[in-house]
Amino acid sequence: MTTSITSLLQALHIIPTSSVKQKTSQSITTTTNKSNVSSPVTSLPEICLETVAQHDDYSDCWIVIYDRVYDVTNFLQDHPGGADIIMDYAGRDATLAFHGTGHSRDAIEQMRDYLIGELPSKERIFRTKNTQVLLKGIPE
Numbered sequence: 001m002t003t004s005i006t007s008l009l010q011a012l013h014i015i016p017t018s019s020v021k022q023k024t025s026q027s028i029t030t031t032t033n034k035s036n037v038s039s040p041v042t043s044l045p046e047i048c049l050e051t052v053a054q055h056d057d058y059s060d061c062w063i064v065i066y067d068r069v070y071d072v073t074n075f076l077q078d079h080p081g082g083a084d085i086i087m088d089y090a091g092r093d094a095t096l097a098f099h100g101t102g103h104s105r106d107a108i109e110q111m112r113d114y115l116i117g118e119l120p121s122k123e124r125i126f127r128t129k130n131t132q133v134l135l136k137g138i139p140e
């Protein structure tokens, strides 16, 4: 369970993917993470929730997942779960619905194609300084 949460957080670039510390009975070794995860996002434009809310229809649909903003307008018709289910969250935060649906690693990788920005720090829920504290126990 911890492993799958760690993988999800790594794939979403909430925690680093570069290395994974593995505890063995004799020593702690550091190994390279060989999973097929692209390099972390560096800098993204800040987009506030008020702006996201203005993009809430089929011809212009933005959503927020884990404090990152995605323009999914061109993906709606290709979404395997259908356009309507995403439209329920158009212009809003869809993190819990996205996470609750149990998307595959491929789906998480695919999100990158639609990434356009991230929330300003004061509007973030997941990627905050406190999150870093909460994630302290998770291997980097």
Ligand code: HEM
Residues within 6 Å of the ligand: 063, 070, 072, 079, 080, 081, 082, 085, 086, 088, 089, 094, 097, 098, 101, 102, 103, 104, 105, 106, 107, 108, 110, 111, 114
């Ligand atoms: C950029 C955002 C999204 C991407 C790239 C994406 C991608 C995908 C992909 C590739 C699948 C196929 C199964 C899998 O590989 O996991 C899928 C299925 C699904 N997605 Fe999404 N999705 C996105 C957002 C959402 C959101 C916001 C919701 C919910 C509100 C959602 C609900 C679902 C559901 C219910 C399925 C299952 C469809 C089925 O198996 O019948 N998705 N999505």
